Amino acid sequence: MKAIILENSNDSLTCTLGTTSLPPLGDGEVAVDIHYSTLNYKDALAITGAAPVVRRFPMVPGIDLSGIVSASRHPDFAVGDRVVHNGFGVGEKHWGGLAERAHLKGEWLVPLPDGISLRQAMAIGTAGYTAMLCVMALEENGVAPEQGEIVVTGATGGVGSVAVHLLAQRGFEVAAVTGRVEEAEYLRRLGAKAIVERTELTGKIRPLGNERWAGGVDVVGGTVLANLLSMTRYGGTVAACGLAGGMDLPTSVAPFILRGVTLAGVDSVMCPQPRRRRAWQNLARELDQALLESMIREVPLEEVIETAPAFLDGAVRGRILVPIC
Ligand code: NDP
Numbered sequence: 001m002k003a004i005i006l007e008n009s010n011d012s013l014t015c016t017l018g019t020t021s022l023p024p025l026g027d028g029e030v031a032v033d034i035h036y037s038t039l040n041y042k043d044a045l046a047i048t049g050a051a052p053v054v055r056r057f058p059m060v061p062g063i064d065l066s067g068i069v070s071a072s073r074h075p076d077f078a079v080g081d082r083v084v085h086n087g088f089g090v091g092e093k094h095w096g097g098l099a100e101r102a103h104l105k106g107e108w109l110v111p112l113p114d115g116i117s118l119r120q121a122m123a124i125g126t127a128g129y130t131a132m133l134c135v136m137a138l139e140e141n142g143v144a145p146e147q148g149e150i151v152v153t154g155a156t157g158g159v160g161s162v163a164v165h166l167l168a169q170r171g172f173e174v175a176a177v178t179g180r181v182e183e184a185e186y187l188r189r190l191g192a193k194a195i196v197e198r199t200e201l202t203g204k205i206r207p208l209g210n211e212r213w214a215g216g217v218d219v220v221g222g223t224v225l226a227n228l229l230s231m232t233r234y235g236g237t238v239a240a241c242g243l244a245g246g247m248d249l250p251t252s253v254a255p256f257i258l259r260g261v262t263l264a265g266v267d268s269v270m271c272p273q274p275r276r277r278r279a280w281q282n283l284a285r286e287l288d289q290a291l292l293e294s295m296i297r298e299v300p301l302e303e304v305i306e307t308a309p310a311f312l313d314g315a316v317r318g319r320i321l322v323p324i325c
Contacts (some may be wrong), residue, residue, distance in 0.1 A: 003019070016305075034097055037122060037125075060091070066121040076106055109234070110277055152177065152217045153225075179199075201228060224245050
């Protein structure tokens with residue numbers, strides 16, 4: 001099969017488009033003919049070697065895939081089923097989605113809900129599914145539209161774009177934080193009511209700032225998240241899922257103990273199946289497919305390697321879809 005292949009010899013990483021073959025299908029595994037994959041921030045880290053996300057070599061990267069079951073040794077899946085896969089260490093520890101086929105544990109797979117095509121599933125991808133997990137975390141912590149404006153950081157990126165749209169669909173007034181104000185029109189089309197320059201959240205961090213937002217979705221981490229916490233209103237919640245701006249969190253306990261702010265951590269990789277499937281059902285119901293289409297750029301497998309560094313430069317807008325067959 002055709003695949004992107006990562007190899008590491010003597011601590012030197014190479015990434016090429018080549019051909020390889022899968023090992024025989026194991027017990028409890030499902031063979032999937034991949035129709036679409038995507039590029040996410042984590043794939044860019046793997047392909048460029050910018051962070052050690054890949055744990056075994058050779059590796060086929062790609063944390064996401066959608067496709068059709070071609071063989072199954074798992075009782076819940078049969079030939080012809082439409083499936084979507086995100087996370088569970090695929091593309092890091094197990095061969096992933098930037099290839100024509102994959103062998104995956106049946107317990108990892110999600111049957112694709114009616115109303116979502118294989119293409120749309122990957123237009124959503126891990127980024128969109130994580131955006132939904134963030135929205136669910138806000139809702140579960142009692143954040144509601146009548147409490148006031150909600151903020152999304154890294155708004156033009158994959159998680160951010162989908163989060164802006166989903167929150168607007170649920171009736172929230174959304175403030176989109178971006179380093180690219182020239183993309184304001186794009187963000188307004190997704191449903192943002194206000195555009196906030198990222199520099200407003202990169203200044204000196206005060207233990208408590210003016211109470212500005214009822215809650216937020218943060219993909220950036222670092223100073224931006226620290227400022228966001230200090231500007232969250234009494235009782236608000238910030239769902240944190242990313243580190244595009246840094247791994248650290250230079251904050252104090254003040255927002256938590258003086259304003260009752262909640263920091264809700266969101267992980268998509270090991271998210272249990274019932275919650276994962278609920279997120280996908282919500283996405284099938286709530287996403288405006290025309291708007292989703294406007295977030296996509298298609299990149300063929302042949303151009304994946306040269307496209308990946310754009311994520312690390314913060315230069316990707318919306319979602320990157322990789323058609324496979
Ligand atoms: P993208 O690259 O598509 O989006 C990230 C956005 O963050 C950029 O578009 C940019 O938006 C902003 N940004 C980039 N660099 C910086 C910087 N140095 N400082 C501040 N803002 C910056 O990535 P994804 O949306 O795919 O992923 C976003 C983050 O979420 C990543 O860290 C990723 O690893 C993480 N993630 C975590 C998941 C989980 O399970 N917890 C799942 C999926 C993603 P703008 O120009 O608009 O400011």
